[in-house]
Every structure is written in C-alpha cells, then in structure tokens.
Amino acid sequence: MMATFFGEVLPIFSRAVVDDEDEDVPVREVFIVRETAEEATYDQPNFDCQLLVVAVGPSASTFVEAYILSRPLLPVASVQVRGSDKDDTDDQLSGLKFRKQSITLGHFYHTHLQDKVLCCIVPEKLLPEQSTALGEKIFSCVNRTCFTKPVVVILTSLHMCEYKTQKNFDEHQNIILRALNSSTYTVGRLNQPYLEQPNTISGLAAAVLSECEVREIPGVLFVCYTDMLDSDPSHVQAFIPLLEQHPLKSFVIPNEEAEANLKNLLMQRTRDWGNLYM
C-alpha cells in the first residue's frame, strides 16, 4: 500500500526497498494431489478433457459449483500448499503444528460429461509466486496425448476499484464483465466487451492465460468487476450469460438445481462459524 501525493492510500506495489534483490526467499510450494476413493496420492495426475474451466476467487468458484458441476461433488484432485519443511522441534512447534500441515486451496472436478470437461476451482488466495507455479502445473495435469488443444475458460472476479476507465463511474452498473482471449482463441464470437486499456490482470487467472498464450492453446478469460469481493447472488449470477455462448454452451448442460445449489452454497459460506451465539 502506498500513500499518494494527495494522501489517499492506494494498493500500488512499492519498490521502496533498500536491500538488493540478490538472494532467493523461500516460498511454500504448491502442488496438485490426486484424490482416489481411498486416499490422496502425491503422483502427478493426468486428466483427459476438451474443456478446462479454471475458476479463481470465491464468486467464480461458487458459480462453477452451482451452475456447471452436478452434485454430489467428488473431487478428482486437490490443490495444496505444502507445509513448512523446517526442522523445528516439538517445543518450538508448540501450538504451531499447523505450520507443518498442508493447506488445501482448491479442487479439480469432472462434470457428468466424464473426460470432456475438467473444472479447477481455487476459491482461496494464493501468493503471486504460487500462482505462477500452479498455472504451469494445471497444464501439466492435462493429458495431451488424446487430443491436441483443449479450450480453456478462466473466470475471476476483481474489485471495482481495480477497474480503470476514462468514463465517469456514474455511467456504469455495479457489475462489469470483460473478456480477454489468447491469440489462438477462435471459438465463437465474444459477446462481452474486450478488456480496455490500461487494465491488467495478475494472479492465477493471468498465469493460466499466459500459459495458453505461450502454448498456443485457445483460452479466454472473463473478469467480473464487482463492488464487493464476497460471494453475493448478483455477483455469482453475473457469469450466467457465459452459459449461453461458446465454449461453455457446447459442453455444459443446464443445471436445473442451480438456483438451489447457489442458495445452499452461499448460506454455507456466509454463515459465521466462529460466532458462539449463532
């Protein structure tokens, strides 16, 4: 965070450090674990799919869970962050044993169209360094022997304050949906406006689209700018128009229980589990 000349605090990345950036700083590794009926196995998963949907953040993840996946949800793999590998003694770890545990950040699911649609849902926050590594690992999970180029759809939400526009904000709605596609994406015409200059996207969504660009895989990123980041019915439903257009229209069968799923998911996520008086 930085204060500007006029005093307002903006989330601008600051280079204001005196130390030289010579040495590596360790970051906990992110990895993908195959989930079998019995237990999780650490070998590299290998999935077949023609459409890969990557949902980043709570709203996009809730949309995929409610409108694209069918219940019961059985993950085929999970995204985990490895626990600290420091050789701390039990005394040093007293009360801090969670540091040694792996944290689950997201899951992979197949839809009812087995082997055709693979969904990767990552509602939790990642470090930027972990996003880059995960973007690469997602593509190494996709089996490219059965077909050459899957279509990749990336869904994410950002706060409205990150949207830059020459227009006055009064002219806009409180939800803005924009698209950005890789050079090889030719699957249907995009109904959403293209992301305007000078907006940029970072994090896992950017990592996946970058991989699409350099691997020449058709990929499209849909970003929804909303006035709050927590899941809200209107923010989740902002992605619904995407179901009516390619490539989701070709693969996703309308889920009749979507509205009920959404209601249940939002009730689970918005309930304050930490309050003793609920």
Place this chain on the structure above:
Amino acid sequence: MYFTARFQQNLDWTDHTLILPAVAVGNVGQLTVDLLLSTLEVELVGRLHSTAFLPLVGPDPFHAEPKGIVTSCQVYHCLAHKLVIVQQRAPVAMNRRREFRTSLIQWIQEHHFKQVILLSSCFAHFRTDKDLLQIPLKFLCTPDLTESVGSYLHSSLGWRSLERRDPFTYNEDSAGVLHMPGSGITRSLFEECSTKKVHLVVLLLYCSEGDNVPDAFTMADQLNNWLQLISGSDSEKNKSWKVPVSWNLMFGNHPPKNIY
C-alpha cells in the same frame, strides 16, 4: 525460462544490441522501454516465459483497439536500429531470482548479442553532493567494454561511471562495493555478466518513487544521445517520444464528478 517465437523467422541477432529493463525503484527502466517501443518501428517477435516472472496479462499496451494480449515479458525487434528490446512488466518471483539470472544470461549468450544495455535506477537520496551538480545518471561497463564503450561514454557524452564505495562509510574506495540500493537484480546481474564475459552496460538513473514519467524521458534522452535513435534538437526530443496508451490513468481513475 524459454523463448517462444511468434513466427518462424530468422533470429540471427549477432550484430544487434539488446536493451532490457531492470525492475527497480520508480520502474524507470520499464517506462523508458515503453517509450522506445511506442516511438520506434518495432515488431513483437516473441515472449520470454518462465515461472520466474509473476503472472500478468492485459490488452496490447500500444494499441487502443483489441490487438492481442500482453504477458509478463515480451521481446521486440527493431530492424532499423538493429535492436532487440525486452519489456518486462512484472517483477521476478522472490523464490526464483537466481534461476532468472542464470537463464537470462544463458539466453543472452545463445543469441550472441553485440552488447546488452540494462536500464536501471536506484534511490536518489544516496547521491553525494558532487552528484547533485550533474545529470542524475551513471553507467557501469563489464571489464571487456571498459576501454572501448566506457571511455566513449565518459569522454563524448560526459557520463560518469558508478564508483565503488566502502559499505560502511560510503566513501569512495576502489576495494569497496557497488552501492546501488533499490536497483533490484542489477548488481547481481552485472557481477554475473562480468564473470561470464557478457558485454553489459548498465545505465543507472537516480530517482525516487512517485511520478517517474520525467525520469523515463531523461533516461530515454540520454540513451538517444548515445544510440541516436530519434533525430531532432534537444528541445524537440521530448515531443518526439510517443507516450503509449497504456500510460493513461497511471494514478487511477478520475475523481467521480458527483463528489463536488
């Protein structure tokens, strides 16, 4: 890190100069490269892709209408001036700095560039009194270039090379260290290039965080004095550099009208 070429094309860059920015204080190197790319006739020839770069995507930074996407690090070619220009738009991941240095130098060596120019910056408050009287720019040459390029930059352009300083007293000391705080990977890259005999020239501009557009113009002008990229008298040069559309709204949106 690997290079993905956009088209199958001849990539013989043996007589070319490579210009690349260091992610440093004020992002001056990157802003300067943006000025070069928007002003000169360049072609996007490929991308450098690595998990060492933090991820970033956006619309094409040099065209207002949709025309492809930009990623963390792109490579451009300027045939007229025999330049290869790298634009790095995202910092290096803090757990992969060593890997980035090694693979970048390997990529440079594979393409046998004539020379490499690194555009970097460091904190203005570390200038000495003597530095305040002159242009806020210093340079560094790897040993192979000190005699040829280094003496030309000093005698013809009036640039001063960065002195080694005692790390505790900051007094000039030939046995000291290169003191360039806030310059990111500049020092480590310079030292590794020196040992691996890569022809590297570092341009180091003293600046502070804030609106660094004037600093970018200063560095672009100084670089132009050396490489003669755009013509025109001194007073016309600022008008000659084209500002890219991606510089719009650099400090956020306009204030909403209904608050007044």
